[in-house]
Amino acid sequence: MNLMLSVLIFLAVVFIYHHFIYPQLLGFFAKRKPPMSSSADNAHCPRIGIMICAHNEEAFIAQKLFNLSAMEYPVEKYEIQIVLDGCTDETKQRAEQAISQLHQQHICAEIHEFTNNQGKVAALNHLINTHKDQYDVLVFTDVSALMSIDALTRIAHHFADEKIAVVSGIYQFYDSSLSQEKYWQYQNKLKLAESNYGAVVGVPGAMCAIRSAHVKPLSSRAINDDFILAMQALCEGHHAVIDAHLNIIEMERDQEGVDFARRVRIAAGNFQQIYLLKHLTKSANPWLLFNFFSHKVLRGLMPLVVMFGVVTLMAAAILENHFFAQACLLILFASVTIGAMKKWFSIEEPCAPFDQINYVLASYAAGCMGIAKYCTGGFNMPWRRVEQTNSSTTKNSGKQGTTAQSNTTNQSAFNVIRFKRVMDIVGATIGLVLASPIMIAAMVAIKLDSKGPVFYQQLRVGQADDDFVELFQVYKFRSMFTDAEQQSGAVWASKGDPRITRVGRFLRKTRIDELPQFINVLKGEMSLIGPRPERPVFYAKLEDNIPYFSLRTYGIKPGISGLAQVMNGYDENIEDVRSKIGWDYAYALALSSPKQWLSMEWMIILKTIRIVVLGKGQ
Incomplete structure (x- = not known):
């Protein structure tokens, strides 16, 4: 067996383990252990602070606040803290209008405003440093994500168990592409299996609840802030769980260019996390250690694995005239061609399995770009909402705009x-x-x-x-x-x-x-x-x-x-x-x-x- 074929087999084994063997192993063991649950009574009502960072969110801020006002939780036990990070649209005006109605319901909501866009990490750190000691639990949530109205009650129930430091739910889209929907179905299934051992590696950034005592400010270099926040809370052997009945509904659907840019950034963050969270290798929870290596470490390296695999395939096909490598390249070429034609002619009909192959290739192409951009210092700018061309992000002008x-x-x-x-x-x-x-x-x-x-x-x-x-x-x-x-x-x-x-x-x-x-x-x-x-x-x-x-x-x-x-x-x-x-x-x-x-x-x-x-x- 020559060297090139050995490299291909090794890369294929790594890819198959990460995508197929690890989920199957996790599912196998999860079936033999019931989900973690708290035995607390429903009277347990910790003080909860809901932390929101917003940059140009005029399309969603009001409905987010109204969603939070409908929570079935004592109004005196939760408050909403919002950072408006250099907003240039009508986000502030719409937030103030909604908050005036919340105040009539005796719900406390407060706005913190940054004149200039300082970035999401700076906004999160401001909320953490200012309000961490005021609450028992901090809930970090995106403006565009709605939560089931029993969310705070379920969160409180879990935190009655002192071992639990992080709680999240099932992330879903009300409107998503087929590939995006399948991806999140896969991720939710994986996270539920990890939850059985209290070792969820990364929770949905749309909603993450963390015990205040374990919340730490983020490094100014952090890219995937939601993952870092949750993982920092688990460094002392505590548990993270996913509640299968706690729904997080994402109202915003990314356009193709926005989705690609998001994947570039997430891939860079995944690669960065291998270094920033290297102390997790010393975790007292063996399941967390196993999940971290099998899930996040390999996920951070997977774009490089796929890139080297494609390069090796090309070398084997061209230099050694290897039939298997040529067949694989032909399938990849056909998938990319079909994807390009669908995009060119605006065809939305599904074409499995080529759509899935294209989605994987696009994801890992974005991943390679993200890693390259991170290594060259390309993620030092504050966050920006990518303006889309639909009506939901159109700005109004004049005094009567709102x-x-x-x-x-x-x-x-x-x-x-x-x-x-x-x-x-x-x-x-x-x-x-x-x-x-x-x-x-x-x-x-x-x-x-x-x-x-x-x-x-x-x-x-x-x-x-x-x-x-x-x-x-x-x-x-x-x-x-x-x-x-x-x-x-x-x-x-x-x-x-x-x-x-x-x-x-x-x-x-x-x-x-x-x-x-x-x-x-x-x-x-x-x-x-x-x-x-x-x-x-x-x-x-x-x-x-x-x-x-x-x-x-x-x-x-x-x-x-x-x-x-x-x-x-x-x-x-x-x-x-x-x-x-x-x-x-x-x-x-x-x-x-x-x-x-x-x-x-x-x-x-x-x-x-x-x-x-x-x-x-x-």
């Missing part, structure tokens, strides 16, 4: 709702016509399978306004035995529910039982897409346990399908409803932007079709 923007937003939401109603009528009419053969077959099957009516009516809560909350009868195909709730009363359906008939189980898995709701849509009681209509019998309990629960249908008709339904499926208990509330808020916020709404509406429709075709319902 008011004009608000009026424009309200008008946009009004126009979206009017257009949405037109789509509902057209869509429901077409849906009834196309689905009529399926509906007739379902009616016959229900009649043959069990006694009782074909259709089932159930009282639901509809659109809510300032003076009126609508109640209506939702139409469904009967999927349970007649009088199924006579003995049990009103309870949530569960997996393997004995009340569900054989035909009903199929109808639920394919969502065919929902088809009669097209009639509700035509009557104006429902929409094709919207929050799930809840039963009044559950409403009081949900409102007591989930503050602001009723706001999910404020000014919005409930839908046959919706963002929360396609992301989380059916509700089986209050925890399921609680984890979905953030998705409902995200959908409501999207109505203020026609572009965001259309993008989200189309994504929900496609995911709904996928659920129906693959039978992924309950």
